[in-house]
Amino acid sequence: MTSRPLDLILVSTPIGGLGSGRGGGVELTLSSLLKGLVDRDHRVRLIAAEGSQLPEGCEAVELLTAQGLDQPSWQHLDGESPVLIPRAGLLPRFLDIALNVGAEADAVINFGYDWLPLWITPHVSQRLFHLISMGAVADVMRDQIEALASWDQQRLAFHTARQAADFRLPQPPRVVGNGFDLSRYQFRQEAGGPLGWAGRVAPEKGLEDAAAAAAALGEQLLVWGLREDPAYAEAVEAMVPTGTLQWRGFLPNAELQEELGRCRALINTPKWNEAYGNVVVEALACGVPVVAYDRGGPGELVQSGQTGFLVEPDNVSALSDALKRVPELDRADCRTWVEANATQEVFARRVEDWVLAGLSSLP
Structure with missing residues (x-):
């Protein structure tokens, strides 16, 4: 257990509501981590699409929702695709909430694999961290992940070393795996x-x-x-x-x-x-x-x-x-x-260690 509970904001994928199945593996990742962090006595708030459902055992999590259009998934675009943000898209609305409620939080952990949250990280005072959920599926995403790693690699974590090997990183990657109840x-x-x-x-x-x-x-x-x-x-x-x-x-x-x-x-x-x-x-x-x-x-x-x-x-x-x-x-x-x-307890502890290490390196 940490010396004190952390105040954490988790930002869900902007592709469908939690529980819909449209978010793929990110949904399961989030569900496991929510429960694991709550069990470790952290305060957790989740930003997700309207209609999202908290998993069983996560009644202590505060759910903050937004309406909007799903973000196009990068895995369905080719390597040279540009950044796309739909009009009335969920992604910027998620960030609006995250930057607002995250102003006093210990950290904001983003689970959406997209360009905008990565790009904005060095430009805001909120402490944004990113669990990268895919490899280098597009040039613009690879460039932004590598740029953020050059600025502060402590803000990034990966599921596996093989995934992280898609990117040119200045230091060995922070690998947190995943966890299951x-x-x-x-x-x-x-x-x-x-x-x-x-x-x-x-x-x-x-x-x-x-x-x-x-x-x-x-x-x-x-x-x-x-x-x-x-x-x-x-x-x-x-x-x-x-x-x-x-x-x-x-x-x-x-x-x-x-x-x-x-x-x-x-x-x-x-x-x-x-x-x-x-x-x-x-x-x-x-x-x-x-x-x-x-x-x-x-x-x-x-x-x-x-x-x-x-x-x-x-x-x-x-x-x-x-x-x-x-x-x-x-x-x-x-x-x-x-x-x-790969238990949710092991996963939550790895994520906790990653965030604490990142916070300790900040001025």
Whole structure:
């Protein structure tokens, strides 16, 4: 515990309300951290889109909401895209609130991956920190993250070292990982069951490779997640035999872990440099081994040969071969790794240490 409780303002993603699923992994990150910080006796206020829902156990968090249009996601833009801010967009409205209520707070922690909060940081007296949630998906974002790191790298934290390696940083990165409330994930020892895949159904997540690997084994693949790109989902379904894909939709956590935990293995097939890989840890928490491309965050999370297997990126044959080896693994090792490395308590403490170190370096 710190010597005194901190007064912290957390700024949610400007892509959808908390609980909607549109914010992707940032929603789960925020939910875990809110609970973890409250449990450590910090005062926490959250700025989020109107209609956001606080997770269970976060009744002590003060929710401050704003109306506005979602910010376009950088992961759906090309590398040379310019900065876009919609008229009546959520992002500047979030910052209005953050700069107002954050004037007397110890720190403001921004979770939105966007240019404006990064750019404004050196120009205001409020102590803004940024947990970077993606790699260098656009030139203008890479430039701004690197510029802020040159000014004060203590203001930045990353989920994994692989993610941070996308950027030229003057010092070794502050890596905080991520955290999960393990009381919400039931460990299952049984090793049978279907294959699974989970994530936003969009091209950068690589569902087509997981579907092809399942089809090569003559098995069904359960798919959980928001169909962000319906045309892409239909194209993937058309690539494999009818009935290969079983669409399970975007489920609340309790239902997701119940179904996911019954899987023999989770397939993780990112086509881009995932910053972390929340669903990888969710599967491991249930005792489900993960067969993943050795790319980005999942390549740091999966202990190949112990909690799953890492294979050459974009190699569907290697995925299929690794899936055949899953019975070699002890599912208890999956849960044990999460307990040591990715609980909400571990995550909250790492974030707390990062903010305290940053505050101690300020004049």
